[in-house]
Amino acid sequence: MADLLSIGSSAANAFKNAIDVTSNNVANVATEGYNRQRAEIVSNATHALTTSYNGGGSRVESVERIYASYIQTQLVNSYSLKTRYDEQLSLAQQVEGVVASNDEGVQDFMTRIFDSFQELADNPTSSTARKLTVDQSKSLESLLGNMNSVLDETSEQVNKQLSNTVDEVNQRLESIHQLNQQIANLSHVNGQQPNDLMDQRDEAIKQLSQYMDIKTSPQADGKVDVATGDGRYSLIGDNTVTKLSAGLSEFTHDNRYEIYMNINGEKRVISDHINGGEMGAVLDFRDNMLDKSKDELGVVINGLTASVNWQHYQGWDQNGEPGQSFYQPLDTNATASSKNKEIAGGGAEDGTNILVNFTPVYDPNVPVQGSNPPYSSTAVPPAADAQPVDYGTKQGFLDQALTEIGNFEAREYELRVNTAGNFEVFDYKTGAAVEDSAGVPVEITLGAPDNGIENIEGLRFDVRGINAVQPGEKFLVKPHQDMLENFKTELSNPESIATRGQSPVETGTGNPVSPTSPPEPGAAGDNVNMANMASLQNKNLLYSDLTGQASETLLGGYSTMATNVGAYVSNTEIQQVAQNNVYDEMVARRESLSGVNLDEEAANLLRFQQAYQASAQILQTAQSTFQTLINAIG
Template identity: 30%
Template sequence: MSGIISTGLSGLLASQSSLSTISHNIANVNTEGYSRQRVELSASLPQFTGGGYVGQGVDVATVTRSYDQFISNQLSSSTSAFGESNTLSTLASQVDNITSNEATGLSTGLKSFFSAANGVANDPTSLSARQVMLTEASSLSQQFNRLSSQFDSIRNQVNGQMQSTVDDINSLAKNIAELNGKIAVVATNSLYSQPPNDLLDQRDALINKLAEKISVTAIPQQNGSIDLVIGKGQSLVSGTSTAKLSLVGSANDPSHKDVLLDGHNIGKDINGGELSGAIKFRDQILDPAQQQLGLVAAGFTVQFNALHTTGFDLNGNAGTNMFSLGASALNVPVIANPSNVGSITATYDPLTSGQLAPSDYNLSYDGSNFSLKRLSDNTVTTFAGPPPTTIAGPGFSISTGATVAANDSFLIRPTFNAAQTMTTLITDPTKIAAAGTTGGAGSPITGDNTVALGLANLENKPILSGGRSTFNSAYGQLVSQVGALTSSAKVSSSAQEALLNQAKQSRESLAGVNLDEEAANMLKYQQSYQAAAKVVSIASSLFDTLIGAINR
């Protein structure tokens, strides 16, 4: 009878395990990252008798989870791709809204200013016309400042977002490493020798969350742990150890954040995820937009001042600079490497300002020659040394000091901050130099509008981009470039979202909990449990009958 009872009990235990697993599935139907589990049953080894092999019941072999490595990898990569494209699209839309909006853009301000300049050209002695021109000049400077300030605000937002993302990455990596340790203990302990399904699900869910932040590649290890690498093979998680990401302002520009992994700059190696989207937005949209805006501000200021200073004001005095770019109307910002020995100065060149490019430059000296690298495309131009010497840059001139030594380097920024620093210098309407001739100080030719006409005609003169763009069309290039990149980012985001939804659906079809299916299985194992219990009851009754027969 013991054989029948043990066989029935094995059925009871198997059905109980199945019902417990089904209950676990139902309880976790809404748990993110949970994979449906199933009890795997196997027939117990039969017992040989003279009449053949008699079965000994059922064993619970293991509890498996519905999992597919390919689908998991597909979900991770799709999550990273969408995180990157969605971040890029969201941030790009902010710049697009600012630059293309008539109320916040630059086109209206430029048109209003040149309309006021035409007013002075039509009536050069009118103080009211002159005052309108000064008012529009001040408004134009402020509009450049506002646009640059809005770009700076977005930059601060991006830096804050990048810091938050880096913090999340470090936290997730630490949690994954901790789970690696727990899983490895189970995998290497012969007392368990069964997969810790819930721990594996938790780790997969964390890896997927990490993939939202940065693209990762998972490398399974024999002890059950998973190593994670980012970028170009840099290790983020290795067993229970983790590397640490950090953000540090660059030496030349504290607002430009470099991504470091244990002290090594890996910003250019990062791909996928929200962090990559933020970096691409900064490098491909925000920085070029600010450079292009600065190009318009610098080109406008230099050309307008160059013409204005050739004229004479209402009092017969020589014209002065109307606009300034910071401390000086002509000085180009230069940032020296902290280890430099010598120094340089750079100034805008009105004769070549049309060659200005929306880019920073790096000037370095190797002891024999100077190298001027345009950082937007890494084009290098070489100039013979030694210092002191004058170097003719594209739109600006560089004067190197006599103490410049080998390995000295300088960051030259002719356009990046130009819009931010632009100001209007003239506040007295009589100081507008509209005339081209004068009879001497205090004796202007009041009806002369030669210079005023030239100033007004600057609106339609192709000065920038090597003589191919007017000020307005140069700004239009900024608007169109940002608009095209924003549109492309939106299309990419929509496409990646569709692929992500497909990957989620594939995982849900494989690993998701179906309540109808679980309810049907529950009824099946309920009946199985009841049948096994009946077997035990019958075996007990037979045993009682046997004992009773013996006692007689």
């Protein structure tokens, strides 16, 4: 009788628990991250009868979480990539329409400038054509100003997104850490896994992967350690949480946020170790599209400015005066790292004495006197090194200028002071050493042979005016972005446009003019210089190949930039579709294994309910049998 009661009561308890577990599954069918649970019903110990063994009923040994760690890991990784490319595509498409527009964009405005040059060459005495030439350049200036405003807003958006994303990451890290503690404590008490808490932790880990790629490592005590996606930096481990922060880079004037982590008291940049999630999207977009397109467009604008200016210097205006700068020449300086010893201590060299401009000279060790205008109508003795005003060298300097334009590279420069006190030059984004045409790393020496001046990729770096610097100090130069941001039409008076060319010099008998005589302007109405300015549109000026020959026109350089932007957007779109498909597949696989199937749960409820009712019938039978025995005794 006792056996019958024991079997019936144990069965009733077992199936009651099974109904509870099934009901909990149904209740959480819409709960994000919930893994279906199953009551594991096993037989109780048997006991011996006279001739056999009798069963002891059943019990729920455990409530199992239907879960596969490898599927969850793939789900988290695919979610991180999905959110990265979703966000990256959104950002890229915003900027694509700004810098690579085919309708009323930079290309159209540059074309109009060269068209106005040609129209003025056709009508060199026309005041209307002269005014149009100036107006078209000012229109480009206005367009670039508006574009820079949008790009600056985008940079601010990037900084804000990084800051907000870091806040989200830190919240998730704290949540995972707290759940780790709870899970470890409860697992230690009864040896059973707290399934619901583990689901919550898995969901928190997945939410964390929305913002950055991560790597998880389960521990023996039930906790999960979390690190950056490459495993380099621990975020959760040894019962501690290492939170992130977002702030200005060491070049604070650059207004560029980086991601930091405090490691052993040192604030370390870890931006390069984040590749997934929304944070990875923002960082990749900034480095490989936003900044890159600004550098590439800056090369085009620097090329336009330098080529037009140096061709304009060749001519004379209506009043016989030599051509001045048509556009404001490149004239920028460096930004010092906030880590520099002198700056941190209240400062010596802040970078303003590191000058970068476009000054093509044959010998970089000899400074060129004068900058605006580069040519004077006053003769200079041949022995003096100054701007060329004598016949012959003037064209030579133009040729040199056009050659140097072809050496422009779309990059930012980081200058590092070495132990000798000289400046080594690196690509700021990649960290690679900048090399000269012979493949030798560039170095600006304060003494011989450079004497503080070095031509680097078409640009003149002048560090002669620096204050004391220390080994290890760093400076940042962004010449092409600076030109893009500060493009300006310097020539405002249409009458100052140097349309006239150079008067031919006859060296035959009766005209003893030496090759070093000052050049003279062409006759009034001459259009030679203006025609040469118009012809710049069709000259290959940018991106010299290994033979030193430029491979792109100015408009071709713009098209290259636009193509690169389009390729970035296109590749991002491809990745976005692919990663969304992968994520959807992983969701389906997880749902197939761990998700709640209402039809299946309904069937289980019916089965367990019937079993529970049958268990109750066992108890009722036991009671009836017992009553029969009592009645028989009585």
